[in-house]
Amino acid sequence: MTDCxxxxxxxxxxxxxxxxLCKEDAxxxxxxxxxxPECSDEHRVGIVLREAVQRAxxxxxxxxxxxxxxxxxxxxxxEHA
Structure with missing residues (x-):
């Protein structure tokens, strides 16, 4: 795999x-x-948001x-019938 x-x-x-995503892209x-570190932080934010939406x-x-x-x-x- 190569760094994307x-x-x-x-x-x-x-x-x-x-x-x-396909296995290779994932x-x-x-x-x-x-x-x-920056993309890792974005990933964590995405996880937190996904979990919050699921709970909601x-x-x-x-x-x-x-x-x-x-x-x-x-x-x-x-009224509109």
Whole structure:
């Protein structure tokens, strides 16, 4: 594998984080991240953001808020029917 460089690593980081790269490209990115403090930091930020989004998607709105939103949507639909 060859060091891919910061530009390629940063451009491919999102796909790398989602395991969407071929084995060779993923290996090149991993090798670069391991040897480049700046890209390693970007990688860690990407992981933290991905995990935060995953947690947020698992959370549900409180039932009273859900009821209020649904009531408002029904009201708006009734006005336009």
């Amino acid at each position: 460089g910061c530009e390629k690593a940063q451009k491919s980081l999102e796909e790398y984080l989602h395991n969407e 290996g090149d990115i991993r090798e670069h991240i391991d040897s480049c 998607c698992k959370e549900a709105a409180p039932e009273d808020l859900r009821a209020q939103v649904m009531a408002k949507l029904r009201s708006i639909q009734a």
